[in-house]
Amino acid sequence: MDDLYRDYILEHYKRPRNFGELEPHDLENHEHNPLCGDELGVQIRVRDGRIEDLRFQGHGCAISQAAASIASEELKGMAVEEVAELDADWLIELLGIPVSATRRKCALLNLKVVRGAVTGDHSWPA
Amino acid sequence: MRAAAESPAAPGAPAERVAAPNAAVSAGPAGAAELDVRGDFPILAREPEGRPLIYLDSASTSQKPAVVIDALAEHLRAHNANVHRGVYGLAREADAAYDRARGRIAAFTHAEPAETIFTKNVTEAINLVAYAWGRANIGPGDAVLITTMEHHANIVPWQVLCRERGAALRYLEVDGDGLLDPDQLDSELQRGDVRLVAFTHVSNVLGTINPVAEMTGKIRAAGALSLVDGAQAVPQIPVEVEALGADFYAWTGHKALGPTGIGVLHGRREILEEMEPFLTGGDMIASVDFDGATWNELPYKFEAGTPPIAEAVALGVAVDYLAGLGMERVRAHELALTAHLLQRLAEVPGLRVVGPPDPERRGGLASFSIEGIHPHDVAELADRCGVCIRAGHHCAQPLMRRLGMSATARASVGVYNTPADIDALIDALIDGRQVFGL
Numbered sequence: 001m002d003d004l005y006r007d008y009i010l011e012h013y014k015r016p017r018n019f020g021e022l023e024p025h026d027l028e029n030h031e032h033n034p035l036c037g038d039e040l041g042v043q044i045r046v047r048d049g050r051i052e053d054l055r056f057q058g059h060g061c062a063i064s065q066a067a068a069s070i071a072s073e074e075l076k077g078m079a080v081e082e083v084a085e086l087d088a089d090w091l092i093e094l095l096g097i098p099v100s101a102t103r104r105k106c107a108l109l110n111l112k113v114v115r116g117a118v119t120g121d122h123s124w125p126a
Numbered sequence: 127m128r129a130a131a132e133s134p135a136a137p138g139a140p141a142e143r144v145a146a147p148n149a150a151v152s153a154g155p156a157g158a159a160e161l162d163v164r165g166d167f168p169i170l171a172r173e174p175e176g177r178p179l180i181y182l183d184s185a186s187t188s189q190k191p192a193v194v195i196d197a198l199a200e201h202l203r204a205h206n207a208n209v210h211r212g213v214y215g216l217a218r219e220a221d222a223a224y225d226r227a228r229g230r231i232a233a234f235t236h237a238e239p240a241e242t243i244f245t246k247n248v249t250e251a252i253n254l255v256a257y258a259w260g261r262a263n264i265g266p267g268d269a270v271l272i273t274t275m276e277h278h279a280n281i282v283p284w285q286v287l288c289r290e291r292g293a294a295l296r297y298l299e300v301d302g303d304g305l306l307d308p309d310q311l312d313s314e315l316q317r318g319d320v321r322l323v324a325f326t327h328v329s330n331v332l333g334t335i336n337p338v339a340e341m342t343g344k345i346r347a348a349g350a351l352s353l354v355d356g357a358q359a360v361p362q363i364p365v366e367v368e369a370l371g372a373d374f375y376a377w378t379g380h381k382a383l384g385p386t387g388i389g390v391l392h393g394r395r396e397i398l399e400e401m402e403p404f405l406t407g408g409d410m411i412a413s414v415d416f417d418g419a420t421w422n423e424l425p426y427k428f429e430a431g432t433p434p435i436a437e438a439v440a441l442g443v444a445v446d447y448l449a450g451l452g453m454e455r456v457r458a459h460e461l462a463l464t465a466h467l468l469q470r471l472a473e474v475p476g477l478r479v480v481g482p483p484d485p486e487r488r489g490g491l492a493s494f495s496i497e498g499i500h501p502h503d504v505a506e507l508a509d510r511c512g513v514c515i516r517a518g519h520h521c522a523q524p525l526m527r528r529l530g531m532s533a534t535a536r537a538s539v540g541v542y543n544t545p546a547d548i549d550a551l552i553d554a555l556i557d558g559r560q561v562f563g564l
Contacts, residue, residue, distance in 0.1 A: 005561050036502055037519040037532045061500035
């Protein structure tokens with residue numbers, strides 16, 4: 001069993017959930033990882049203060065794509081206020097794999113994009 | 127610049143270990159002459175997680191032979207003092223070691239010591255030209271010509287200069303084989319507005335070796351200046367700055383078996399004499415009064431502040447080591463490895479190599495992508511087998527855009543690599559495809 005490239009990680013990488021366009025949407029944001037040039041965008045529809053639906057657009061490594069896919073399932077239905085408070089540990093725990101320092105930004109890019117859309121804060125999740 | 131003979135050690139210069147490479151020669155897989163110097167590089171004796179360290183990232187930075195590491199430590203241990211200031215014996219030792227290092231470094235690339243300016247790296251060398259020459263000589267209606275295969279270090283300084291001075295920045299395009307089109311250079315020069323052409327000698331992504339002498343001849347005939355980024359070239363092919371005909375030629379120590387923190391800018395004397403300084407302060411002045419200063423002679427006019435002294439001494443030993451191997455043999459070694467690399471990469475299903483298919487037109491590297499595995503994952507999978515390769519945009523995002531890729535994986539070789547290192551990479555890539563279910 002591979003520590004990093006577990007079956008569910010590769011499954012999400014090959015068939016990412018909630019990727020594509022979302023129309024209409026209320027929020028959107030686009031960020032890139034300057035280390036590798038990977039780009040990720042998000043479109044979010046909000047209803048009654050919660051994320052009703054969202055879609056990611058972009059490409060990247062297995063870790064960044066799988067992380068976005070896995071996170072998207074958790075983010076649906078979450079209160080926008082709660083999303084604004086999410087930190088790096090939330091995502092790393094959700095992924096359930098050992099993420100090395102050099103791959104950390106790959107894993108966190110989706111949260112950076114979503115938080116940026118919701119709060120306007122474009123810093124990396126701590 | 128003309129070819130300068132190696133100057134003999136100055137009297138009273140500190141005794142220094144002479145670089146003596148173990149230049150054994152054996153037959154490579156393709157029957158080519160091959161260096162066997164891995165044992166000269168202490169870091170390659172490491173065995174992380176019980177596996178030999180296989181380093182295929184020399185285009186990022188080279189590993190260092192023991193003679194270079196020892197020279198750096200020995201200078202700090204026994205001969206350390208500031209240069210150009212002290213009257214005591216120790217300061218004279220430091221002066222002699224520093225000046226001798228410049229002489230050896232200049233001789234290695236067939237340049238004059240006065241035309242051999244120490245910088246921090248290639249980035250600083252190019253910025254020196256962009257600021258000190260560019261801001262005085264480029265204006266509205268002028269153009270700077272670069273290529274789409276440049277490293278960011280040879281793009282951004284020209285973008286900033288051209289924006290500031292109202293000049294045009296234009297690009298020479300790269301064809302499907304990673305080569306420049308000589309006709310496009312001709313037609314660009316015929317427009318009559320080009321003041322400077324800046325281009326890389328060897329591309330850090332495509333591997334392409336550009337025909338520098340042919341290009342600088344045309345550029346000079348058109349009344350423009352040339353700047354060549356030699357970061358990838360100097361460590362692996364014979365470089366004679368005078369014969370190449372470049373007005374400026376920049377390279378860096380850490381890719382040429384030397385330490386980080388020292389780069390070199392060669393410039394034509396008459397141009398350097400006309401230029402104002404780049405950075406100002408100590409050491410670069412002749413005299414300072416309350417309301418002004420006059421500049422020191424070349425090369426010191428462009429070396430403000432305390433220079434990288436121990437680094438220069440160590441780089442002097444590094445180029446001696448390379449000269450001891452013989453740059454023709456270094457090139458033959460890396461050419462054989464590159465041919466082996468291209469041949470073996472072609473065995474991996476779904477793998478695409480960018481750049482010239484002919485190894486003769488390449489430096490010692492290959493950038494590639496594998497269908498179904500992102501380059502970052504390729505590098506991660508290689509790392510698990512103890513193989514160090516790079517992944518990313520290699521500081522060449524405009525080129526990646528032209529190639530229609532966001533990133534590539536890149537394997538690059540140095541004097542210490544062997545065909546077995548490349549075979550280990552190929553095994554890792556084939557295993558990696560299995561991990562990804564391909």
